[in-house]
Amino acid sequence: MNKEKKIWTIIFLLAVVYIIARATFWGAGMGKGYSTQLDGDWKVASATDYAAGVATFSWSQTIGIWVAAIFTLCIFSFLYKDNPLYKIAESVSVGVTAAFWMVVGFWDVIIPNLIGKIFPAWVQSWAIPGLSPIREDVWWIWIIPLVLGILLLWRLVPVGSWIARWPLAFIIGTTAGFRLIAFLSADFLSQIRNSIKPLVVVSAANDLVVADTVKAIVIFLSVLACLVYFLFSVEHKGVVGKISKVGIWVMMITFGASFALTVMGRIALLAIRLEFLFDDWLWLIDPTNKRIGL
Amino acid sequence: MVKFLKNLDRRYIFLLMLLAVGIPILFQVQFPEKPSGIARDVFNEVEQLKEGDKVLLAFDFDPASEGELAPMATSFVRHCCEKKVKLYFLALWPVGPQMVDDTIDRVIKKDFPQLVYGVDYVNLGFKSGNEGVIKVIVTNLRGLYTTDAKGTNIDQIPMCQKVTNLQDFDLIINVSAGYPGTKEWVQYAVSPYPDDITLVAGCTGVQAPLFYPYYPEQLKGLLGAIKGAAEYEELVVAKYDKEKVKEPDPRYQEAKRRMGPQLVAHLLMVMLIIVGNVIFFMSRSQKGEIS
Numbered sequence: 001m002n003k004e005k006k007i008w009t010i011i012f013l014l015a016v017v018y019i020i021a022r023a024t025f026w027g028a029g030m031g032k033g034y035s036t037q038l039d040g041d042w043k044v045a046s047a048t049d050y051a052a053g054v055a056t057f058s059w060s061q062t063i064g065i066w067v068a069a070i071f072t073l074c075i076f077s078f079l080y081k082d083n084p085l086y087k088i089a090e091s092v093s094v095g096v097t098a099a100f101w102m103v104v105g106f107w108d109v110i111i112p113n114l115i116g117k118i119f120p121a122w123v124q125s126w127a128i129p130g131l132s133p134i135r136e137d138v139w140w141i142w143i144i145p146l147v148l149g150i151l152l153l154w155r156l157v158p159v160g161s162w163i164a165r166w167p168l169a170f171i172i173g174t175t176a177g178f179r180l181i182a183f184l185s186a187d188f189l190s191q192i193r194n195s196i197k198p199l200v201v202v203s204a205a206n207d208l209v210v211a212d213t214v215k216a217i218v219i220f221l222s223v224l225a226c227l228v229y230f231l232f233s234v235e236h237k238g239v240v241g242k243i244s245k246v247g248i249w250v251m252m253i254t255f256g257a258s259f260a261l262t263v264m265g266r267i268a269l270l271a272i273r274l275e276f277l278f279d280d281w282l283w284l285i286d287p288t289n290k291r292i293g294l
Numbered sequence: 295m296v297k298f299l300k301n302l303d304r305r306y307i308f309l310l311m312l313l314a315v316g317i318p319i320l321f322q323v324q325f326p327e328k329p330s331g332i333a334r335d336v337f338n339e340v341e342q343l344k345e346g347d348k349v350l351l352a353f354d355f356d357p358a359s360e361g362e363l364a365p366m367a368t369s370f371v372r373h374c375c376e377k378k379v380k381l382y383f384l385a386l387w388p389v390g391p392q393m394v395d396d397t398i399d400r401v402i403k404k405d406f407p408q409l410v411y412g413v414d415y416v417n418l419g420f421k422s423g424n425e426g427v428i429k430v431i432v433t434n435l436r437g438l439y440t441t442d443a444k445g446t447n448i449d450q451i452p453m454c455q456k457v458t459n460l461q462d463f464d465l466i467i468n469v470s471a472g473y474p475g476t477k478e479w480v481q482y483a484v485s486p487y488p489d490d491i492t493l494v495a496g497c498t499g500v501q502a503p504l505f506y507p508y509y510p511e512q513l514k515g516l517l518g519a520i521k522g523a524a525e526y527e528e529l530v531v532a533k534y535d536k537e538k539v540k541e542p543d544p545r546y547q548e549a550k551r552r553m554g555p556q557l558v559a560h561l562l563m564v565m566l567i568i569v570g571n572v573i574f575f576m577s578r579s580q581k582g583e584i585s
Binding site for chain 1: 305308311312315316319320322358359360361362388399403420421422423425426429440441442444445446447448450478480481482484485486498499500502503507508511512518519520521544545548551552555556559560563
């Protein structure tokens with residue numbers, strides 16, 4: 001065993017001892033989940049509810065908290081280096097997600113949007129009680145997506161897998177057409193209209209609003225500079241070259257702001273995982289007063 | 295020193311980031327928030343609603359982005375409940391209904407137990423079809439939503455009886471983590487009916503730069519990332535807790551709490567960028583001297 005492995009083994013064992021001690025006899029405990037019955041449904045409850053006698057200890061909640069905590073640590077372990085624990089957590093995550101999407105696809109798409117349209121009375125009898133049992137007037141139109149769906153699955157058949165290209169072509173064609181209109185209207189025409197603004201902003205009392213005026217001029221010049229950068233039919237020399245350089249700067253600032261917001265999002269994700277570990281699992285902090293009276 | 299920093303194992307950076315985020319969480323470090331104009335616009339749009347107005351809340355996010363978006367979802371629902379408007383929840387993401395249920399449990403059932411399901415709020419659940427759903431319900435909501443999330447026929451739900459399409463809502467609030475989300479609500483709901491549909495949104499930091507160009511014409515307000523959520527929380531808490539000299543519940547200050555680690559982590563990032571650049575220029579000048 002090399003030095004690095006020895007250090008990690010010691011850290012791991014110390015962490016295990018600490019967790020066992022906290023979970024069993026040290027302090028108020030840790031990682032316990034509680035549930036309560038509300039309007040006939042079992043809901044997540046807090047330790048405060050448990051202390052007040054309105055919630056009960058929940059094995060499923062407790063196991064959930066421990067599994068989530070251990071998997072979080074397994075995923076974090078990749079930051080040190082690739083390891084089997086990370087691989088296990090990753091594989092389980094991928095498998096569960098795939099299974100979840102299959103179940104969602106069946107119950108939220110195939111049953112209500114296909115079978116429920118063709119055989120509404122039958123689906124109402126066992127799956128969706130609120131569904132009207134009466135068929136729509138043009139119910140037969142749903143046979144088209146059924147046929148297209150079967151053709152799409154034809155890809156799995158060794159003979160004639162080319163048939164799957166027909167529904168695929170239909171999907172691509174309709175999606176492209178569908179989106180083209182929306183992008184033209186919301187992102188092209190509307191954006192042009194939104195960019196055409198008065199450069200000098202005055203208030204209702206006819207006073208110059210300096211901040212808004214500066215903002216309007218900066219936006220106008222920035223849009224212009226960026227457009228010049230993408231003007232490839234003119235050589236970027238002289239005045240055009242200088243303006244296109246301003247365009248590059250504007251875009252760099254935009255990318256920088258975009259990256260900074262992405263960083264903010266990622267830090268928020270890290271913060272929520274650490275908060276989960278410190279609060280729900282280890283019970284080191286209690287920011288939302290979940291364990292009063294325990 | 296320069297050589298040591300130049301060859302520094304990146305895992306030390308990870309460790310520093312862990313400490314920068316972890317320590318403020320452990321010590322509950324918080325900083326004051328000053329709401330920006332764009333967050334104030336979101337607040338004002340909700341604030342100007344009248345009792346009984348209809349608000350559609352589209353929760354298009356999942357547990358992966360819950361840390362960033364659940365605080366704003368909580369504040370949106372709380373604000374709407376305080377305004378006594380009718381809440382219609384729906385989701386274009388399959389896990390969205392779970393997020394809706396969590397928010398209902400966290401806000402409505404705890405602090406507004408007098409609100410009745412079907413009369414004051416309803417969960418219309420998830421519908422597959424992404425932007426196709428918006429495209430349909432913008433003119434015909436009842437054609438697609440025949441039941442609510444519990445399977446109850448929409449005709450038997452009192453608050454749904456006068457709703458035929460998206461234009462019947464006084465405000466649409468979208469909490470978005472990606473596709474489908476705010477972009478699709480702008481493209482398929484607001485753009486075709488700019489005078490009839492009002493949309494405000496809250497989104498993840500990754501998406502925010504894409505949506506700022508929509509403000510203020512196509513989007514009346516936008517909460518960008520956890521910072522936007524913290525600003526909105528501050529406005530809601532100031533109006534409904536501090537004005538009433540009430541101690542704000544920590545549930546309504548989650549985003550503000552998460553801004554503490556953000557600030558420390560950002561300072562670390564700025565420091566690392568400066569150090570990285572200094573090392574780069576120093577090593578370049580050293581190379582120049584050698585050559």
